Amino acid sequence: MKIALVGAGSWGTAVAGLVADSVDSVAMWAHSPQTADGINSNHVNPRYLDGYRLPDNVTASSSLQEVIDGAEGVIFAVPSTHLRSVAHEAAVYLDDSVPVLCLTKGVELTSGLLMTEVIGDEIGHPERIAALSGPNHAEEICRGGLSAAVIASEDPEVAEFFKAALISPALRVYVSPDVVGVEMCGATKNIIAIVCGISAGSGYGDNTLALIMTRGLAEISRLVHARGGDPMTCMGLAGMGDLVATCTSEHSRNRSFGVAFAGGTSLDEYQQRSHMVVEGAAAARSVSELARELGVDAPLTFALERTLYHGGTLAEALELLTDRFPTQEFYGMDD
Numbered sequence: 001m002k003i004a005l006v007g008a009g010s011w012g013t014a015v016a017g018l019v020a021d022s023v024d025s026v027a028m029w030a031h032s033p034q035t036a037d038g039i040n041s042n043h044v045n046p047r048y049l050d051g052y053r054l055p056d057n058v059t060a061s062s063s064l065q066e067v068i069d070g071a072e073g074v075i076f077a078v079p080s081t082h083l084r085s086v087a088h089e090a091a092v093y094l095d096d097s098v099p100v101l102c103l104t105k106g107v108e109l110t111s112g113l114l115m116t117e118v119i120g121d122e123i124g125h126p127e128r129i130a131a132l133s134g135p136n137h138a139e140e141i142c143r144g145g146l147s148a149a150v151i152a153s154e155d156p157e158v159a160e161f162f163k164a165a166l167i168s169p170a171l172r173v174y175v176s177p178d179v180v181g182v183e184m185c186g187a188t189k190n191i192i193a194i195v196c197g198i199s200a201g202s203g204y205g206d207n208t209l210a211l212i213m214t215r216g217l218a219e220i221s222r223l224v225h226a227r228g229g230d231p232m233t234c235m236g237l238a239g240m241g242d243l244v245a246t247c248t249s250e251h252s253r254n255r256s257f258g259v260a261f262a263g264g265t266s267l268d269e270y271q272q273r274s275h276m277v278v279e280g281a282a283a284a285r286s287v288s289e290l291a292r293e294l295g296v297d298a299p300l301t302f303a304l305e306r307t308l309y310h311g312g313t314l315a316e317a318l319e320l321l322t323d324r325f326p327t328q329e330f331y332g333m334d335d
């Protein structure tokens, strides 16, 4: 069996290595031909996870047609801002019956669509598109550390297909029917991680970290519920699990960006320096739009949006948040 993996950043590379153990071959699509050459010549991605040797049955190309032709399953792992254009280009090579898994975490700006919905818009037959999420840093997955993830799909057969491709003694793979909940959690936890990074970078301690994560989880739950997902999903791997990993890990790009931002580094500087996508920064804007549209109270998200995109200072953001009078711990879940 051949699996196509569209996206050769850190996560695409790590997942290619996982899937390679269960299938005959994995063909990776890399945006840059130099990355594809590096993988083919040395079995190493020259830009991401360069200490990790990919299995011999992983090859790469910058031609989507070459990668997708003959694949029995397709996995997308490109950043959220490029997903629509890449899926659009991929659509002509994809048969209607091929199952698709989305690893990207985000909400599309303006449309408010989740990542599986963006892919579905472009390739059709949305019932065959699943989402994987959870507390999974590529760096640890490559080292074979014990981890867990959840695959959400409205079609259980699609979830089981990708579960079989990914499960290993080091990766426990659970399934869920709540695609909206799993994807909303994945997109919104990145916002909370940036706020945690800003807090740590500004000298605040663990009490503050716990406050932001906990009130962040309440905010995520309101968003999940309003978007039509199950708030219980927030208690699982895609919710609390990923929130803990992202808000506390040294590997987290979103948290690290927050720390750097508090020290005076701009988003552009950070992304250029690291070559890595900070999904929470894009989500601060798209989720704010979505929250306003849905009428959801999302103070941490709004504060980050204002700080990153509307010239608000960190002092103003803190004032906005602490001026709110604390009321009932849980609210906003009623229909």
Ligand SMILES: NC(=O)c1ccc[n+]([C@@H]2O[C@H](COP(=O)([O-])OP(=O)(O)OC[C@H]3O[C@@H](n4cnc5c(N)ncnc54)[C@H](O)[C@@H]3O)[C@@H](O)[C@H]2O)c1
Binding pocket: 007, 008, 009, 010, 011, 012, 013, 030, 031, 032, 048, 077, 078, 079, 080, 082, 086, 103, 104, 105, 106, 136, 137, 138, 139, 275, 276, 277, 279
């Ligand atoms: N890194 C992780 O540990 C991890 C874990 C879980 C989920 N994710 C999610 O996976 C998705 C991909 O993240 P990543 O960490 O693999 O990326 P990355 O930051 O490691 O790499 C950036 C990627 O963007 C690609 N890119 C740049 N310009 C592009 C363009 N114009 N068109 C298409 N692709 C372009 C690069 O080639 C590279 O593959 C994100 O949504 C992220 O939230 C990442």
Ligand SMILES: O=P(O)(O)OC[C@H](O)CO
Binding pocket: 105, 134, 135, 136, 137, 190, 193, 242, 245, 246, 247, 249, 251, 252, 253, 254, 255
């Ligand atoms: O922790 P980050 O900010 O690097 O995000 C990567 C993944 O979403 C973690 O599961």
